Amino acid sequence: xxxxxxxxxxxxxxxxxxxxxxxxxxxxxxxxxxxxxxxxxxxxxxxxxxxxxxxxxxxxxxxxxxxxxxxxxxxxxxxxxxxxxxxxxxxxxxxxxxxxxxxxxxxxxxxxxxxxxxxxxxxxxxxxxxxxxxxxxxxxxxxxxxxxxxxxxxxxxxxxxxxxxxxxxxxxxxxxxxxxxxxxxxxxxxxxxxxxxxxxxxxxxxxxxxxxxxxxxxxxxxxxxxxxxxxxxxxxxxxxxxxxxxxxxxxxxxxxxxxxxxxxxxxxxxxxxxxxxxxxxxxxxxxxxxxx
Amino acid sequence: xxxxxxxxxxxxxxxxxxxxxxxxxxxxxxxxxxxxxxxxxxxxxxxxxxxxxxxxxxxxxxxxxxxxxxxxxxxxxxxxxxxxxxxxxxxxxxxxxxxxxxxxxxxxxxxxxxxxxxxxxxxxxxxxxxxxxxxxxxxxxxxxxxxxxxxxxxxxxxxxxxxxxxxxxxxxxxxxxxxxxxxxxxxxxxxxxxxxxxxxxxxxxxxxxxxxxxxxxxxxxxxxxxxxxxxxxxxxxxxxxxxxxxxxxxxxxxxxxxxxxxxxxxxxxxxxxxxxxxxxxxxxxxxxxxxxxxxxxxxxx
Amino acid sequence: xxxxxxxxxxxxxxxxxxxxxxxxxxxxxxxxxxxxxxxxxxxxxxxxxxxxxxxxxxxxxxxxxxxxxxxxxxxxxxxxxxxxxxxxxxxxxxxxxxxxxxxxxxxxxxxxxxxxxxxxxxxxxxxxxxxxxxxxxxxxxxxxxxxxxxxxxxxxxxxxxxxxxxxxxxxxxxxxxxxxxxxxxxxxxxxxxxxxxxxxxxxxxxxxxxxxxxxxxxxxxxxxxxxxxxxxxxxxxxx
Numbered sequence: 001x002x003x004x005x006x007x008x009x010x011x012x013x014x015x016x017x018x019x020x021x022x023x024x025x026x027x028x029x030x031x032x033x034x035x036x037x038x039x040x041x042x043x044x045x046x047x048x049x050x051x052x053x054x055x056x057x058x059x060x061x062x063x064x065x066x067x068x069x070x071x072x073x074x075x076x077x078x079x080x081x082x083x084x085x086x087x088x089x090x091x092x093x094x095x096x097x098x099x100x101x102x103x104x105x106x107x108x109x110x111x112x113x114x115x116x117x118x119x120x121x122x123x124x125x126x127x128x129x130x131x132x133x134x135x136x137x138x139x140x141x142x143x144x145x146x147x148x149x150x151x152x153x154x155x156x157x158x159x160x161x162x163x164x165x166x167x168x169x170x171x172x173x174x175x176x177x178x179x180x181x182x183x184x185x186x187x188x189x190x191x192x193x194x195x196x197x198x199x200x201x202x203x204x205x206x207x208x209x210x211x212x213x214x215x216x217x218x219x220x221x222x223x224x225x226x227x228x229x230x231x232x233x234x235x236x237x238x239x240x241x242x243x244x245x246x247x248x249x250x251x252x253x254x255x256x257x258x259x260x261x262x263x264x265x266x267x268x269x270x271x272x273x274x275x276x277x278x279x280x281x282x283x284x285x286x287x288x289x290x291x292x
Numbered sequence: 293x294x295x296x297x298x299x300x301x302x303x304x305x306x307x308x309x310x311x312x313x314x315x316x317x318x319x320x321x322x323x324x325x326x327x328x329x330x331x332x333x334x335x336x337x338x339x340x341x342x343x344x345x346x347x348x349x350x351x352x353x354x355x356x357x358x359x360x361x362x363x364x365x366x367x368x369x370x371x372x373x374x375x376x377x378x379x380x381x382x383x384x385x386x387x388x389x390x391x392x393x394x395x396x397x398x399x400x401x402x403x404x405x406x407x408x409x410x411x412x413x414x415x416x417x418x419x420x421x422x423x424x425x426x427x428x429x430x431x432x433x434x435x436x437x438x439x440x441x442x443x444x445x446x447x448x449x450x451x452x453x454x455x456x457x458x459x460x461x462x463x464x465x466x467x468x469x470x471x472x473x474x475x476x477x478x479x480x481x482x483x484x485x486x487x488x489x490x491x492x493x494x495x496x497x498x499x500x501x502x503x504x505x506x507x508x509x510x511x512x513x514x515x516x517x518x519x520x521x522x523x524x525x526x527x528x529x530x531x532x533x534x535x536x537x538x539x540x541x542x543x544x545x546x547x548x549x550x551x552x553x554x555x556x557x558x559x560x561x562x563x564x565x566x567x568x569x570x571x572x573x574x575x576x577x578x579x580x581x582x583x584x585x586x587x588x589x590x591x592x593x
Numbered sequence: 594x595x596x597x598x599x600x601x602x603x604x605x606x607x608x609x610x611x612x613x614x615x616x617x618x619x620x621x622x623x624x625x626x627x628x629x630x631x632x633x634x635x636x637x638x639x640x641x642x643x644x645x646x647x648x649x650x651x652x653x654x655x656x657x658x659x660x661x662x663x664x665x666x667x668x669x670x671x672x673x674x675x676x677x678x679x680x681x682x683x684x685x686x687x688x689x690x691x692x693x694x695x696x697x698x699x700x701x702x703x704x705x706x707x708x709x710x711x712x713x714x715x716x717x718x719x720x721x722x723x724x725x726x727x728x729x730x731x732x733x734x735x736x737x738x739x740x741x742x743x744x745x746x747x748x749x750x751x752x753x754x755x756x757x758x759x760x761x762x763x764x765x766x767x768x769x770x771x772x773x774x775x776x777x778x779x780x781x782x783x784x785x786x787x788x789x790x791x792x793x794x795x796x797x798x799x800x801x802x803x804x805x806x807x808x809x810x811x812x813x814x815x816x817x818x819x820x821x822x823x824x825x826x827x828x829x830x831x832x
Contacts, residue, residue: 033400033403033404035404081573081577085577094580095577098576098577099400100348100350100400100403100404101348101350101403101528101532101572101576102572102573102576102577104350104525104528104569104572105529105568105569105570105571105572105573105576106569106573107569108525108565108566108568108569108572109565109566109569109570111565112561112562112563112565112566112569113562113566115562116562116563116566225408225411228404228408232401263419263422264419266411266415267412267415267416267419270408270409270411270412270415271412273408273412274405274408274409274412277397277401277404277405277408278393278394278396278397278405460706462697462698462704462706465690465693465694465697466694466697466698468683468686468690468694469683469686469694469698472682472683472684472685472686473681473682473683473684475645475677475681476677476681476682476683476745477683477694478645478664478665478666478669479643479645479665479666479669479674479675479677480666480669480674480694480695480698480699480745480746480748480749481666481669481670481695481698481699481700481749482666482694482698483664483666483667483698484666
């Protein structure tokens with residue numbers, strides 16, 4: 001029983017870490033709070049669902065198509081809504097303050113667009129649902145796939161930031177945009193790539209989610225909130241701490257619900273969210289990037 | 293300054309016309325006018341905090357929902373006017389209790405905090421209702437729509453007058469200083485914490501009563517509907533489309549919203565929400581002064 | 594007659610001792626200069642006096658009242674105004690509205706708009722911003738935003754103002770004008786001034802007394818001519 005819970009906690013922790021990673025990239029390098037982030041998870045989930053049920057395409061393939069699709073969407077949002085604004089300091093300052101509201105608008109559009117196109121019915125499909133047992137844990141193949149992909153991406157992102165030159169320029173932009181520009185980092189490009197990568201990661205997470213849960217047009221919002229909880233616990237813009245915080249949330253949620261009942265799940269998540277913001281808006285671990 | 297008597301006269305004419313709506317004898321138009329008055333009351337109240345101090349609340353549905361809940365529960369013990377007063381008082385009290393910690397959080401953090409807080413309260417009320425074995429509550433023998441309408445119109449007028457008074461008062465100037473730079477405001481003697489709290493409580497009371505009135509109108513309460521985040525979303529969108537920082541902004545925004553909603557909401561609810569989302573983005577990026585700003589510029593020309 | 598009395602004030606940020614046992618007092622109607630290299634703790638000292646920063650130890654009294662535990666707005670209403678080295682204008686308000694809100698909330702307590710406007714216009718007049726009263730504060734040049742900082746502090750009705758590098762970035766002529774303005778304010782209003790300045794000549798010229806800080810430690814205090822001749826000061830400044 002305990003092992004099973006532990007496993008469930010690790011799976012949901014890995015998922016939260018992944019979703020939050022995308023949110024953190026966008027906040028870190030653009031200072032935009034993407035409240036539509038969970039809706040990209042929803043888009044990824046629908047892509048995988050329709051590919052699988054209509055065309056018989058495996059979700060493993062959808063991981064790739066979703067990456068391209070969501071990155072392209074990120075690019076579109078960047079070019080149409082953000083580029084001009086980020087370019088001029090006066091406008092950029094206002095944009096930062098307003099980012100949450102802009103993305104809220106986007107979120108409403110995505111949710112209702114999906115509801116219009118696909119109806120509000122919840123949907124699901126079976127993929128890799130054979131159960132494997134080991135060390136007192138029963139897991140479906142899809143859960144293991146989820147864990148593997150999430151681990152690969154988060155660890156890959158950490159290694160990229162630690163060891164690759166481009167990763168350093170990303171860290172530089174996150175830390176201080178103006179200073180990064182002075183030492184020759186192409187800030188605009190880093191920002192564009194960050195938003196594409198952030199959107200793509202959310203989409204990939206959506207594909208993974210679709211294998212293990214029911215999907216609906218309004219499924220994204222809880223992911224947005226969970227990602228915010230994680231990112232705020234870790235400190236906005238602090239990538240590595242955000243990944244650790246993802247696991248903390250996965251554990252707290254899984255064990256919290258196991259100790260009480262499922263009806264307490266949203267109360268637990270929102271409670272943590274409000275508590276973290278009230279007590280330590282600068283993040284639980286380490287220092288957060290200043291919200292300017 | 294020369295425009296002021298003109299504006300007051302304009303507002304009085306609008307209020308007077310709205311007061312005559314029941315004379316039309318049309319249930320439909322009375323219902324529309326009720327909704328118009330409701331959004332004006334909500335948005336003017338929201339503006340008291342958010343447009344003046346820049347602390348954008350994305351969770352005003354919480355006050356509206358608490359008002360609705362308190363009304364539906366208290367109606368067992370008291371008559372409607374007392375229950376409505378209690379709705380407003382409960383919303384104000386909630387703002388007073390959570391205000392100090394919540395208002396210490398700034399900028400985008402404040403925005404998401406208000407949102408998360410509203411969802412938390414919604415889930416708590418839903419849990420409480422489930423525990424009490426109540427999935428929804430009905431109200432029998434509510435007052436007539438006409439009576440409810442006059443009450444709502446009164447709230448809209450009070451909220452508008454309050455916004456107009458605040459704009460030129462010492463209180464309003466202090467709030468503007470807070471919006472512009474909190475540290476500097478404190479250094480010139482503005483009691484920042486007290487003023488913010490005051491604005492927060494003031495902006496909560498009327499939405500509480502509005503929530504109570506709406507429940508009386510629909511005769512039905514369910515927690516997930518009463519605390520619907522779409523209410524918060526619509527408040528913010530309408531306020532921004534109308535134009536922040538002008539008393540006429542919420543009026544123009546509401547007019548626009550209600551027309552749009554009458555055309556679309558019943559038949560194409562998703563399309564309606566999508567258009568609202570798009571308007572929010574377009575206005576905040578490209579028309580930050582809102583409809584009121586556009587109209588103001590048009591008049592000058 | 595002492596108006597500001599600072600006794601053994603200390604402040605640490607983590608391991609950094611920003612202020613160590615700083616004591617001095619300022620007589621009413623005098624100009625008191627604060628000198629020291631970057632990071633010497635001057636701006637921290639201002640923050641401590643005006644209430645934005647809690648000291649770890651020591652006491653401060655202003656006009657006979659202790660400032661311990663008071664919020665910045667309360668301290669302001671006692672009659673102590675300050676400017677910020679990095680300007681903080683109310684950017685979307687007009688210049689006049691910037692000073693009106695100061696007069697309404699500061700120790701001037703000009704709650705009515707007419708009174709606040711009179712006090713505000715006077716403050717703008719004092720610093721030479723009157724012609725720009727209707728402009729948005731954000732549209733002012735940096736040197737004018739520094740003037741606005743002073744005007745806002747004056748409009749609160751302060752008896753003591755803390756001026757933090759208000760002359761940085763001004764031309765030589767402007768420095769001379771500002772010096773004259775400050776002398777006049779002291780003369781006409783009996784204003785007491787505590788001033789941080791990197792423009793050395795101006796500080797020597799203005800100050801009745803000067804305190805020199807080095808890494809948070811007071812190393813010399815006295816009239817300007819005595820301070821510049823001080824051994825410790827020479828060591829710090831010229832090695």
